Amino acid sequence: MKRTIVLVALLIAVAIAPCLSPYGVDEVCGKPFEPPSPIHPLGTDDMGRDVLTQLLYATRHTVAVAILATALSLAIGVPLGIVSPLIGGAIDVVIEKILASFMAIPGLLLATAVAYALAIHITMHILGVAIAIASTSWYYVAWVIRSSARQIATEQFVESCRAIGSSATRIAFRHILPNTIEAIAACALDVFARSAILDAYLGFLGLYPFSEPSLGKMIRRAIQCNAILLGYWWLVVPPCIALSLITLAIAFTSIDTEKTMS
Amino acid sequence: MRIARLIIYEAISSFVVLLIVSLAVFLCSRALGDPLAQLVQDPFVDPSTIEELRKLFGLDKPLPIQFAMYMLNLFRGELGYSTLFNKPVSSLIAERLPYTLLLLVPSVTASNMIAYRLGLEAGWRRGSALDRVLTMLFVVARSIPYIVMAIAILILFAYAGFPTYGAWTPGEEKDLAGRAIDVLVHYIPPFTALTLKTGLGYGLYVRQLVVSTRSKDFVFVAEAMGIPPKAVKHRYVARYALPSIIAVLGLRYAFVVEGAVITETIFSYPGMGTLLVEAIRSCDVWLIQGVATVLTLCVIATVVIVDVVQRILDPRIGGSR
Numbered sequence: 040m041k042r043t044i045v046l047v048a049l050l051i052a053v054a055i056a057p058c059l060s061p062y063g064v065d066e067v068c069g070k071p072f073e074p075p076s077p078i079h080p081l082g083t084d085d086m087g088r089d090v091l092t093q094l095l096y097a098t099r100h101t102v103a104v105a106i107l108a109t110a111l112s113l114a115i116g117v118p119l120g121i122v123s124p125l126i127g128g129a130i131d132v133v134i135e136k137i138l139a140s141f142m143a144i145p146g147l148l149l150a151t152a153v154a155y156a157l158a159i160h161i162t163m164h165i166l167g168v169a170i171a172i173a174s175t176s177w178y179y180v181a182w183v184i185r186s187s188a189r190q191i192a193t194e195q196f197v198e199s200c201r202a203i204g205s206s207a208t209r210i211a212f213r214h215i216l217p218n219t220i221e222a223i224a225a226c227a228l229d230v231f232a233r234s235a236i237l238d239a240y241l242g243f244l245g246l247y248p249f250s251e252p253s254l255g256k257m258i259r260r261a262i263q264c265n266a267i268l269l270g271y272w273w274l275v276v277p278p279c280i281a282l283s284l285i286t287l288a289i290a291f292t293s294i295d296t297e298k299t300m301s
Numbered sequence: 302m303r304i305a306r307l308i309i310y311e312a313i314s315s316f317v318v319l320l321i322v323s324l325a326v327f328l329c330s331r332a333l334g335d336p337l338a339q340l341v342q343d344p345f346v347d348p349s350t351i352e353e354l355r356k357l358f359g360l361d362k363p364l365p366i367q368f369a370m371y372m373l374n375l376f377r378g379e380l381g382y383s384t385l386f387n388k389p390v391s392s393l394i395a396e397r398l399p400y401t402l403l404l405l406v407p408s409v410t411a412s413n414m415i416a417y418r419l420g421l422e423a424g425w426r427r428g429s430a431l432d433r434v435l436t437m438l439f440v441v442a443r444s445i446p447y448i449v450m451a452i453a454i455l456i457l458f459a460y461a462g463f464p465t466y467g468a469w470t471p472g473e474e475k476d477l478a479g480r481a482i483d484v485l486v487h488y489i490p491p492f493t494a495l496t497l498k499t500g501l502g503y504g505l506y507v508r509q510l511v512v513s514t515r516s517k518d519f520v521f522v523a524e525a526m527g528i529p530p531k532a533v534k535h536r537y538v539a540r541y542a543l544p545s546i547i548a549v550l551g552l553r554y555a556f557v558v559e560g561a562v563i564t565e566t567i568f569s570y571p572g573m574g575t576l577l578v579e580a581i582r583s584c585d586v587w588l589i590q591g592v593a594t595v596l597t598l599c600v601i602a603t604v605v606i607v608d609v610v611q612r613i614l615d616p617r618i619g620g621s622r
Binding site: 137239279 | 314317318321322325326328329330332333334440441443444445446447448449452453455456459509548558559562563566577578581582589593596597600601604
């Protein structure tokens with residue numbers, strides 16, 4: 040379990056860290072492009088704002104969005120994926136086709152459209168981004184869980200359960216759900232990492248209708264002011280490392296999960 | 302016969318999928334906002350001109366009729382007019398699609414082979430030094446976000462003297478061989494980034510499937526029967542895991558569009574991905590619809606191929622149900 044600690048420590052640090060910063064997110068507190076110094080440990084950006092402060096807020100935002108989006112997509116995807124192969128027949132085929140249709144839509148377009156549509160109506164921006172991201176991952180969850188449940192539904196013990204007259208609900212909750220738990224755990228971690236990355240993609244591509252600082256937006260700003268060519272590494276490297284840390288922590292946790300489950 | 306029926310069934314159902322996706326894409330493009338918003342804000346544009354434009358583009362009609370018009374035009378091969386580039390959408394796509402296909406098809410093929418070979422070796426020798434090295438590589442490649450990896454590869458190639466902008470050097474007259482080398486040199490950095498990310502990233506899935514297959518009873522039986530390990534690896538373990546491997550490798554075609562968008566943006570490659578992002582950002586509805594529809598068609602085609610292959614390979618799922 041020691042690998043999971045990385046994730047837990049990261050989550051706690053991310054939740055507390057923004058309160059420790061002496062600067063505000065959008066506070067101009069120095070000259071533009073100041074290199075790292077004791078006052079600004081990661082330097083300042085093109086507008087003279089403290090990069091470390093922005094990084095802390097952006098990481099917290101990205102993690103919060105990822106948690107919410109994962110919860111939302113599991114809540115829709117898991118029940119759908121388990122029930123669909125049990126019902127079988129035409130309904131299962133229809134659900135399969137609906138999931139396949141969603142998987143064929145470019146996820147970035149769907150997420151952007153949902154985000155822009157919600158941006159007008161929603162005041163809680165974190166929730167808006169989370170819904171936009173979940174709208175592109177619930178069908179992925181349903182697809183994975185469905186294919187896992189479909190394989191289990193063809194096993195002999197499920198057939199025996201049917202033969203002795205177990206109800207469909209009992210088969211779903213007592214037999215199929217416990218057997219897919221491995222797939223669900225793997226899927227949840229996967230969706231978490233994917234949500235964080237998608238949040239970064241939206242910010243990076245400039246498709247973010249919300250004003251929150253995000254890791255993707257920081258990378259975008261850095262590239263827009265040519266930080267790579269001009270050697271302002273402190274604008275590019277920190278958000279990249281923060282994003283990689285989130286996803287690496289997830290990867291370590293999923294190695295742990297695999298070891299615990301098998 | 303079974304395969305022919307399968308393909309017909311897939312063709313019909315993917316047509317339905319295309320209808321649903323077109324509706325979703327249509328709704329998505331309208332959800333982004335008013336396509337004429339920039340003109341409405343412009344004080345020099347007469348409101349009556351905007352009304353005329355709305356009538357011309359059919360934007361004054363209710364949404365269902367607009368959707369019907371869009372679908373009718375789609376079947377006539379008429380994709381509309383891009384307000385951003387001032388060109389027909391179809392000519393823009395004809396310009397950009399070859400570059401995206403040039404990037405995606407070889408990259409996907411190469412990365413599938415990498416993922417299958419390395420994943421099988423690592424899973425087969427679970428716990429060995431080779432497995433540890435490969436697994437570490439897989440985990441890192443899979444979990445490092447693609448943006449970060451692509452930026453790192455961009456910096457590396459820039460140091461090595463490769464061009465990292467565009468798909469060719471503009472403004473130079475060259476013979477055919479010179480042009481080919483020029484395009485190839487521009488092609489290597491984005492190709493490397495995309496192939497490494499997808500190939501190594503999905504090796505982990507293949508490895509996990511191979512590992513879970515190895516602990517099945519029939520593998521022990523095969524080993525106990527004295528079948529040579531190489532035959533067990535290829536004919537028992539790999540064969541049993543193959544349908545699941547293909548399902549997983551097929552799942553990522555959804556990622557491939559995303560991957561194309563990010564690769565093309567970071568390496569400023571003139572493909573469909575950058576076109577889509579530009580269209581979304583400037584609310585160019587017809588361009589969004591056209592690009593998204595073409596990308597969707599490509600994805601549907603691959604999903605159908607993967608599904609047919611999977612059904613042929615896995616007798617348990619059943620034939621042309």
